[in-house]
Amino acid sequence: MTMALDQQPKRQFKYVGTRPPRPDGIDKVTGRAQYGNDLVAPGMLWAKILRSPHAHAKIVSIDTSAAEALAGVKAVVTARDFPAIEGDAGMRDVQLNCMADTHVWYEGHAVAAVAATSDALARQAVKLIRVVYEILPHVTDVDAAMAPNAPLVREGQAMENVPAGMSANVTYTSEFGHGDLTSGFAKADLVIERVFKTAATHQGYIEPHACLASMSSDGRGELWTCTQGHFYFRTACAAILGIEASGLRVTASEIGGGFGGKTQVWAEPVALALAKKSGKPVKLTMTRDEVFRGTGPTVTTSMTCKIGMTKAGRITAGEATLRYSGGAYHTGTCDMGAMAGFAAYDLDVVRTYGWNVLTNRPKEIAYRAPGAPQAIYAVESTIDELCQKLNLDPLDVRILNAARKGTKSSYGVVFEDIGLLEALHAAKTHPHWTTPVAPGTSRGIACGFWFNFGGNTCVSLNIGTDGTVSVSEGNPDIGGSRASIALMAAEELGVPYETVRVVIADTASLGYNDNTDGSRVTFAVGLATIKAAIAAKTNMMARAAQVWGIDPEAVEWVDGAACPAGPNAGKFPPMTLAEIAANSFSTGGPIAGHCDFQADGAGVSFGVHIADVKMDMETGKTELLRYTVFQDAGKAVHPDYVEGQMQGGAVQGIGMALNEEYIYSDKGTILNAGFLDYRIPVASDLPMIEAVILEIPNPGHPYGVRGVGETPICPPLATMANAISRGIGARLYELPMSPPRVLKAIKGA
Amino acid sequence: MVKVALWGTLRQYADGLAEVEVEAATFKQLLDVLSARYPGLKPQIARGVSVAIDGRVYREAWFTPIKPGSQVVLMPYMVGG
Numbered sequence: 001m002t003m004a005l006d007q008q009p010k011r012q013f014k015y016v017g018t019r020p021p022r023p024d025g026i027d028k029v030t031g032r033a034q035y036g037n038d039l040v041a042p043g044m045l046w047a048k049i050l051r052s053p054h055a056h057a058k059i060v061s062i063d064t065s066a067a068e069a070l071a072g073v074k075a076v077v078t079a080r081d082f083p084a085i086e087g088d089a090g091m092r093d094v095q096l097n098c099m100a101d102t103h104v105w106y107e108g109h110a111v112a113a114v115a116a117t118s119d120a121l122a123r124q125a126v127k128l129i130r131v132v133y134e135i136l137p138h139v140t141d142v143d144a145a146m147a148p149n150a151p152l153v154r155e156g157q158a159m160e161n162v163p164a165g166m167s168a169n170v171t172y173t174s175e176f177g178h179g180d181l182t183s184g185f186a187k188a189d190l191v192i193e194r195v196f197k198t199a200a201t202h203q204g205y206i207e208p209h210a211c212l213a214s215m216s217s218d219g220r221g222e223l224w225t226c227t228q229g230h231f232y233f234r235t236a237c238a239a240i241l242g243i244e245a246s247g248l249r250v251t252a253s254e255i256g257g258g259f260g261g262k263t264q265v266w267a268e269p270v271a272l273a274l275a276k277k278s279g280k281p282v283k284l285t286m287t288r289d290e291v292f293r294g295t296g297p298t299v300t301t302s303m304t305c306k307i308g309m310t311k312a313g314r315i316t317a318g319e320a321t322l323r324y325s326g327g328a329y330h331t332g333t334c335d336m337g338a339m340a341g342f343a344a345y346d347l348d349v350v351r352t353y354g355w356n357v358l359t360n361r362p363k364e365i366a367y368r369a370p371g372a373p374q375a376i377y378a379v380e381s382t383i384d385e386l387c388q389k390l391n392l393d394p395l396d397v398r399i400l401n402a403a404r405k406g407t408k409s410s411y412g413v414v415f416e417d418i419g420l421l422e423a424l425h426a427a428k429t430h431p432h433w434t435t436p437v438a439p440g441t442s443r444g445i446a447c448g449f450w451f452n453f454g455g456n457t458c459v460s461l462n463i464g465t466d467g468t469v470s471v472s473e474g475n476p477d478i479g480g481s482r483a484s485i486a487l488m489a490a491e492e493l494g495v496p497y498e499t500v501r502v503v504i505a506d507t508a509s510l511g512y513n514d515n516t517d518g519s520r521v522t523f524a525v526g527l528a529t530i531k532a533a534i535a536a537k538t539n540m541m542a543r544a545a546q547v548w549g550i551d552p553e554a555v556e557w558v559d560g561a562a563c564p565a566g567p568n569a570g571k572f573p574p575m576t577l578a579e580i581a582a583n584s585f586s587t588g589g590p591i592a593g594h595c596d597f598q599a600d601g602a603g604v605s606f607g608v609h610i611a612d613v614k615m616d617m618e619t620g621k622t623e624l625l626r627y628t629v630f631q632d633a634g635k636a637v638h639p640d641y642v643e644g645q646m647q648g649g650a651v652q653g654i655g656m657a658l659n660e661e662y663i664y665s666d667k668g669t670i671l672n673a674g675f676l677d678y679r680i681p682v683a684s685d686l687p688m689i690e691a692v693i694l695e696i697p698n699p700g701h702p703y704g705v706r707g708v709g710e711t712p713i714c715p716p717l718a719t720m721a722n723a724i725s726r727g728i729g730a731r732l733y734e735l736p737m738s739p740p741r742v743l744k745a746i747k748g749a
Numbered sequence: 750m751v752k753v754a755l756w757g758t759l760r761q762y763a764d765g766l767a768e769v770e771v772e773a774a775t776f777k778q779l780l781d782v783l784s785a786r787y788p789g790l791k792p793q794i795a796r797g798v799s800v801a802i803d804g805r806v807y808r809e810a811w812f813t814p815i816k817p818g819s820q821v822v823l824m825p826y827m828v829g830g
Contacts, residue, residue: 176757332796412822452829518828518829600808
């Protein structure tokens with residue numbers, strides 16, 4: 001039964017909104033926490049994957065005999081060891097990405113794997129595998145892939161909505177928006193149209209993919225892995241191996257970052273296949289080089305954005321065409337970008353088009369607000385350029401056009417309560433904005449948006465006989481969710497935070513939980529925890545009523561104890577949770593609450609970022625001097641982690657803006673598959689990022705919680721571009737704005 | 750009857766309409782009616798659609814009630830990172 005929780009009166013919080021230490025903190029700083037690569041098993045083998053050196057090729061033959069003959073090698077697998085999935089094209093793509101069948105579609109595509117008694121032997125053995133390739137023409141640039149006569153990446157992948165006559169690499173298209181473009185642009189005093197390009201960027205999580213797989217002779221398996229969603233991993237691995245999901249139990253290790261990149265299986269089915277073939281546990285850990293070449297970065301894009309504006313700063317029409325490539329596989333990421341691009345604005349006329357295009361790049365996987373940062377970069381840069389040309393204040397223009405409650409969004413949905421205007425007004429009065437721009441520096445501002453969602457969620461909450469509480473939930477804790485969930489359980493039950501322990505249950509112990517993604521965990525798992533706590537409270541109040549001999553309806557829960565509700569209920573002293581728990585064996589047995597549901601009502605989230613930069617006009621280097629993030633969190637359950645998400649998202653967006661990119665050779669091979677050459681921002685590159693939390697309650701959550709993890713990666717690309725353009729007097733239309741590109745723009749200005 | 754807004758790409762399969770009227774009391778009924786009336790929508794519905802009802806997005810819950818007069822917007826299935 002779904003309760004109308006959002007109808008509850010707003011409440012004063014005792015625990016929610018405080019900043020207690022994270023429960024997993026000591027384990028993590030002392031090295032006791034078990035990450036993917038920490039897991040070992042008796043008799044364990046070591047696995048290594050052989051990967052394609054070519055961007056595109058037909059596999060003529062694979063000879064594994066020499067590897068199999070090497071002493072210490074216990075199993076070798078190729079595509080022949082995986083039953084081809086039928087009837088599910090999406091999962092077949094995942095399978096073919098884990099192990100190439102007839103063709104390799106990108107450099108780094110897995111073609112075979114070995115399990116041996118040592119890591120060194122496994123590395124030696126993969127070198128003995130002989131693969132004969134017939135090299136095929138390749139394409140890595142999205143515009144080149146859309147051109148007539150482009151090298152064909154894969155045949156027959158176009159969906160029903162692709163118009164005839166397009167390049168065969170175009171697989172999907174979408175369109176969103178409303179209003180008449182012609183009349184909308186006619187109302188503008190100035191219309192500009194620009195083309196933008198963004199590079200593929202990697203999530204750059206610190207911990208490479210790692211897992212330990214075991215399969216017994218009866219076909220049942222165990223998998224311990226570093227994942228954002230062990231329930232999905234069970235589904236995917238079972239499908240790829242052709243076993244029943246219940247035959248595989250998956251346990252999530254601690255996770256050293258994911259940001260979307262660990263929402264998909266890459267190595268796990270391979271490790272399980274090797275374990276099945278060898279009869280031994282198999283450990284598979286990727287190197288950083290493999291992470292770059294063999295797992296998913298973002299889309300690479302080419303985008304056209306056209307916006308009309310009046311002299312007063314009102315946007316009269318906006319149009320964007322997004323050309324996205326997620327490698328050699330279909331992706332719907334262009335939908336997300338096409339819906340998100342103009343979402344921050346209240347527009348009478350808006351139209352966006354998304355195109356998905358195949359290229360010979362690794363399979364894209366979600367990266368924090370997938371598809372949105374790129375589209376928002378194009379829109380926010382174009383708006384800023386209009387402000388420059390019309391001599392308008394870029395913050396005032398955003399306030400004038402901002403989406404608000406009742407706005408029909410660019411993707412058709414009418415917004416409920418949202419916090420964009422509050423974030424913009426907070427920015428306008430903040431010392432960062434009110435402080436004059438220092439000589440020799442420049443300032444940029446941009447907005448961002450993400451949808452957020454809830455999803456499938458299952459939580460069990462158990463009351464211990466000593467009055468402590470354990471919460472079993474099914475989402476790996478990436479951003480401090482154990483602390484947030486414990487705070488919400490403590491709040492609802494009225495017990496100290498320290499008495500609540502949150503554990504991440506394995507796939508055999510709890511119902512299905514969607515991935516830790518979509519900024520969903522604090523919202524959805526938190527909501528499930530509140531519902532489970534309410535169920536446990538209801539149980540405890542019934543027991544107190546029984547002890548007192550009154551109706552359960554005459555009992556209420558106040559500050560961690562059952563109390564008579566009003567003078568007519570009788571005079572009884574409060575019965576605390578601990579007292580009820582201590583007597584539970586005599587009053588009906590263990591006390592627990594449970595919730596399994598599809599969480600909906602996740603409120604959308606908006607952010608506003610401001611950056612001050614100093615440009616080195618001789619080298620093109622950007623020095624970031626000051627950066628402030630304003631974001632609506634609905635209700636910040638644990639403000640430390642909300643601030644951490646806002647700062648972390650901003651840093652990753654700054655990396656996309658300034659330095660991060662996959663660089664390809666003319667042979668379609670990656671030239672910078674390591675952190676030395678793929679430059680993510682480090683602490684010394686950045687000032688302390690100030691996070692300003694706004695709290696405009698989400699009507700879909702009893703505490704008002706909104707997801708916060710993805711929105712902050714959306715504004716930085718344009719925030720930085722807008723600051724840099726004002727700093728050098730010229731605008732760049734391609735990311736990253738690395739020093740050579742900035743220098744070129746300076747010289748061309 | 751409820752009015753359902755279709756995103757641009759879907760309109761070609763719905764006689765060019767940006768908005769269609771259907772008799773549906775739940776998300777599932779909505780999908781069934783749309784599939785039956787406009788078979789061209791079936792591939793996208795099979796790939797996954799979400800729905801927004803009066804501003805709130807429901808990712809896939811079939812039995813989400815739709816009141817007469819609600820604002821209903823069909824959306825691609827939501828993904829995140």
